[in-house]
Amino acid sequence: MNIRHLEFFVVLAQELHFRRSAERLGITQAPLSLAIQSLETELGARLFHRTRRSVALTEAGLALLDDARAILARIEHAKESVWETVSGDVGRLRVGFTNASTLSPFFPKLIHAYRTQRPKVNITLLELSSSRQIEAIEQREIDVGLLRMPESVPPTDLVFTPLMEEPLVLAMHARHRLAKASSIKVKDLRDEPFIAYPRQAGVAVHEKIIALCAKRGFEPQVVQEAQQASTLIGLTATGLGIALVPSTLQTIAVPGVVFRELDETDTITTLYIVHRRGDANARAMQFVELALGLR
Template sequence: MELRHLRYFVAVAEELHFTRAARRLHIGQPPLSQQIQALEAELGVALFRRHQRKVELTAAGQQLLPRARQILADSASAVNAVRRAAEGEIGELRIGFTSSLPLTPILHHSLQQYRQSFPDVKLTLRELFTAAQFDALENRQLDLGFVRFNGPAPGTLIRVAELHRDRLLAVVPHRHPLAAAAGIYLNRLAGENLIGYPRDSGAGLRDVIRQLARQNGLELNVVQEAGEAITQIGLAAAGVGIAILPSPLECVQLPAVRYVPLLDDDAYLAIGLATRHDEDSPLVANFLASVRD
């Protein structure tokens, strides 16, 4: 049973007149009659009672009509869904982000812009450290990720487009001698007790700080590790040591800490948008275009 046969049947059933139905379908009346006869032969039942001046649905035709309408509607809906998916207007987009990204305008502006343009796309958001986002992208568990990463993309499967750079700040206990400084260079932190991310955290900031220290010939003294930036700020407030965090964290205002910018040229943490090199999803393409806009 072909869709065109059902379209012809519905037209005749609604018009109850072969000539009017043929005119509506933009075909001749004889070919329409032949197609209806072919459908009846395939089903093995009469769908219409044909009188000299009148056409009526049989009981079988009455049963077929609502089902034919539903099949045609489902077919049109499927075609529409397929086309919208091909244009990236529906589907699911899986996005990763690091913990400090919600404190920046980049993430919420990007999401708001995209939601306005593509309201029917489901956004699945996951908070992950940068290294975990790279792994998830390679394993196709994420479609794109807002990462904290300075330098070239890791390996050949991932590419990172830099969006913004945030200055690094020393989070200093308010009674510390450095708390009153307008800015300092990293070498001023030599010998200070520092708070940092654990080795296995996957935080891109840890690698940036280590690289900065190597460039300056410094051996930093990390006395306390914490996997969350908020925890590091709280520990700095308690006098445990000095943390180094990107500038968006300055919005966390505690009376017992001061935020002092690092003045070194490379003392920044970039925000990048990571995708796979072989990515061909229209969902991703639309999101990237939205971010560029």
């Protein structure tokens, strides 16, 4: 059934006048008449009583009218749904984030701003390590990632855009020998017991720490591993060891724990936003643009 013919039929059913209907449709009367005749032939029923002075719906025409309106309404709804999806106004957005990134004021600010601008978008937040996020974006399990760049990233067709830099700080027990030091460098930690993320967890900060220590000629002595940032900071309060963490983790207030900055320039870690190159997902690109505008 020709959709255009249904549109002609509904307009004629409303106007009950060929000339006015043709003017409303922006066509001449001839193609309108041919369209109605074609529809009647296809359905095997007359839809209008026609005389020189009047046009009226037949019983078959009345039966078709409600269905025709419903069909056209569904088609219009489908067009609007596709447009909204392409424009980024509806649909789903899957965002990966690292454990520590939620402690930065930037993270809640970004998520709240996006939800305010796109209230119909279903945003799903997934806590993943940096390495796992890269895999998930490549495999289309998530759309956008907020992560710290691993020390080694294989060739990939992803776009990494820096959002913010922050220094690594030393977390330790308040009575630690370095707690009141005027200057602290990574080399001063050579003989210290470390509390760190598991090596196999794919946490970029851990890789950064390993690289910093290797640059100074030693490997950190990890005496305890912790999966969560809060656990890591909490364990330093026991005096079991020290931890190098992004400065945003200072918001985790644990009695007996102090934080000190390192007196070196290469102890900086960067938070990136990552997406697939040339991604046609409008929601993902709008999220990226919003993040870059807020940084």
